Amino acid sequence: xxxxxxxxxxxxxxxxxxxxxxxxxxxxxxxxxxxxxxxxxxxxxxxxxxxxxxxxxxxxxxxxxxxxxxxxxxxxxxxxxxxxxxxxxxxxxxxxxxxxxxxxxxxxxxxxxxxxxxxxxxxxxxxxxxxxxxxxxxxxxxxxxxxxxxxxxxxxxxxxxxxxxxxxxxxxxxxxxxxxxxxxxxxxxxxxxxxxxxxxxxxxxxxxxxxxxxxxxxxxxxxxxxxxxxxxxxxxxxxxxxxxxxxxxxxxxxxxxxxxxxxxxxxxxxxxxxxxxxxxxxxxxxxxxxxxxxxxxxxxxxxxxxxxxxxxxxxxxxxxxxxxxxxx
Amino acid sequence: xxxxxxxxxxxxxxxxxxxxxxxxxxxxxxxxxxxxxxxxxxxxxxxxxxxxxxxxxxxxxxxxxxxxxxxxxxxxxxxxxxxxxxxxxxxxxxxxxxxxxxxxxxxxxxxxxxxxxxxxxxxxxxxxxxxxxxxxxxxxxxxxxxxxxxxxxxxxxxxxxxxxxxxxxxxxxxxxxxxxxxxxxxxxxxxxxxxxxxxxxxxxxxxxxxxxxxxxxxxxxxxxxxxxxxxxxxxxxxxxxxxxxxxxxxxxxxxxxxxxxx
Numbered sequence: 133x134x135x136x137x138x139x140x141x142x143x144x145x146x147x148x149x150x151x152x153x154x155x156x157x158x159x160x161x162x163x164x165x166x167x168x169x170x171x172x173x174x175x176x177x178x179x180x181x182x183x184x185x186x187x188x189x190x191x192x193x194x195x196x197x198x199x200x201x202x203x204x205x206x207x208x209x210x211x212x213x214x215x216x217x218x219x220x221x222x223x224x225x226x227x228x229x230x231x232x233x234x235x236x237x238x239x240x241x242x243x244x245x246x247x248x249x250x251x252x253x254x255x256x257x258x259x260x261x262x263x264x265x266x267x268x269x270x271x272x273x274x275x276x277x278x279x280x281x282x283x284x285x286x287x288x289x290x291x292x293x294x295x296x297x298x299x300x301x302x303x304x305x306x307x308x309x310x311x312x313x314x315x316x317x318x319x320x321x322x323x324x325x326x327x328x329x330x331x332x333x334x335x336x337x338x339x340x341x342x343x344x345x346x347x348x349x350x351x352x353x354x355x356x357x358x359x360x361x362x363x364x365x366x367x368x369x370x371x372x373x374x375x376x377x378x379x380x381x382x383x384x385x386x387x388x389x390x391x392x393x394x395x396x397x398x399x400x401x402x403x404x405x406x407x408x409x410x411x412x413x414x415x416x417x418x419x420x421x422x423x424x425x426x427x428x429x430x431x432x433x434x435x436x437x438x439x440x441x442x443x444x445x446x447x448x449x450x451x452x453x454x455x456x457x458x459x460x
Numbered sequence: 461x462x463x464x465x466x467x468x469x470x471x472x473x474x475x476x477x478x479x480x481x482x483x484x485x486x487x488x489x490x491x492x493x494x495x496x497x498x499x500x501x502x503x504x505x506x507x508x509x510x511x512x513x514x515x516x517x518x519x520x521x522x523x524x525x526x527x528x529x530x531x532x533x534x535x536x537x538x539x540x541x542x543x544x545x546x547x548x549x550x551x552x553x554x555x556x557x558x559x560x561x562x563x564x565x566x567x568x569x570x571x572x573x574x575x576x577x578x579x580x581x582x583x584x585x586x587x588x589x590x591x592x593x594x595x596x597x598x599x600x601x602x603x604x605x606x607x608x609x610x611x612x613x614x615x616x617x618x619x620x621x622x623x624x625x626x627x628x629x630x631x632x633x634x635x636x637x638x639x640x641x642x643x644x645x646x647x648x649x650x651x652x653x654x655x656x657x658x659x660x661x662x663x664x665x666x667x668x669x670x671x672x673x674x675x676x677x678x679x680x681x682x683x684x685x686x687x688x689x690x691x692x693x694x695x696x697x698x699x700x701x702x703x704x705x706x707x708x709x710x711x712x713x714x715x716x717x718x719x720x721x722x
């Protein structure tokens with residue numbers, strides 16, 4: 133049975149004038165889907181002074197733009213209201229929204245207002261007999277779930293890093309339509325940006341990073357890792373749980389809401405490898421990981437793995453490096 | 461201030477998660493439940509706000525195994541009231557959870573006031589159908605900010621500034637009035653620890669209120685085809701042996717690649 137799918141819409145995400153990778157990741161996935169289902173692909177840009185953003189979205193069949201002074205970092209209420217109007221006007225059936233901090237909250241609000249299902253943490257979309265099957269990750273990536281959307285209609289939050297971004301960077305000049313929709317008043321007012329704290333060390337500029345996760349157990353143990361980083365000539369970074377415990381400053385956080393790092397060597401201890409963390413380190417040159425759990429997802433993105441207690445390996449490694457350096 | 465913290469239990473992912481015979485849910489027999497991490501931060505933020513601005517902290521949870529201990533621990537940390545929504549809520553998803561909490565707020569003695577702040581975790585690891593906070597803000601008709609890592613209040617407790625995380629360490633400040641719903645990503649300080657002895661003594665002196673919720677209309681959710689475990693990517697070459705041997709091998713690898721030695 134051949135189904136003609138109604139249009140697919142991608143909400144373009146941008147921050148401080150820069151298009152977020154997630155926008156291209158979604159557009160690439162949506163392009164393939166739209167071609168397969170014979171559906172038009174739309175993208176929409178909401179913001180203030182956003183014409184330059186729209187010009188990069190040529191992979192879409194049409195790009196809608198609403199440029200409005202009140203849309204500088206709008207709240208999810210405002211965006212959900214605008215999206216609802218656009219979706220009804222353009223008869224859109226499927227909406228893709230970035231599963232990022234920037235876009236958090238828009239999807240559920242939109243799904244509530246449109247009375248359409250919402251799929252979170254989406255990592256893959258495929259079509260079987262005209263019916264879309266979406267794969268979501270649950271429980272920090274430990275379980276995957278296949279779900280269907282009735283009549284292929286719904287709101288989907290796409291997990292960052294799930295699709296390649298580069299396929300969607302197009303030189304084609306998009307067909308841009310300026311839309312005129314009423315921007316509603318909101319009680320949530322954006323006041324200002326707070327720039328990242330400049331820590332003692334910029335972990336994005338280090339060649340060697342020693343990373344610690346929940347497995348480090350207490351703040352006192354961080355000193356052991358500092359010692360290893362010192363003898364290697366690198367710096368210490370961490371996954372979210374360590375930062376939330378206050379054991380290392382925010383400037384050392386690797387992952388979704390922290391920094392994206394690409395060191396030559398990423399040596400991890402007691403990091404389980406939750407998707408939020410992996411997103412920030414997956415492009416490192418060489419990854420060596422130590423974890424007690426043989427099934428820890430971190431081993432899936434490591435070149436070498438050691439299934440052992442980090443408290444056994446750390447001191448041994450520090451000693452060996454010291455001895456090795458002594459010989460040089 | 462009237463701070464209400466909504467708490468949820470989630471499976472402890474340190475344990476192995478077993479898929480049930482139906483292929484669409486987790487086998488509850490093997491699940492160990494724990495308080496969702498971001499919810500624990502929401503509770504901590506509530507206690508921090510109470511210490512700064514006075515007022516009361518009420519914690520509310522859905523009935524679930526081991527939830528009483530979580531509520532008594534909240535008392536021991538400084539909560540003033542604890543309530544449990546009676547019922548079997550196994551497997552319910554965010555839209556229904558939000559409906560449940562919104563019906564809690566519709567009861568006569570638990571209306572939102574001009575000083576009510578509702579806090580909950582910005583996200584939970586099983587939020588397949590979305591986060592609870594934005595749904596709840598829709599149902600209650602109050603403003604919302606998610607991924608919050610800090611809250612400031614003006615002197616009259618009327619206007620609030622919420623700090624939201626974007627990416628790469630960049631954050632933003634948003635101003636909004638009360639009542640409001642905030643999704644908390646992390647408290648300003650790590651969640652405090654309370655000794656078990658204190659929790660035990662609180663169990664003798666405090667009570668958990670049981671709240672009956674009238675049956676909910678079921679919300680049409682997603683149809684789950686199947687749950688499955690990801691294929692082990694297995695990319696890593698595993699190094700085996702005693703720590704000294706493994707360390708020696710690591711150094712060889714680093715030397716080969718010119719990453720150590722100079």
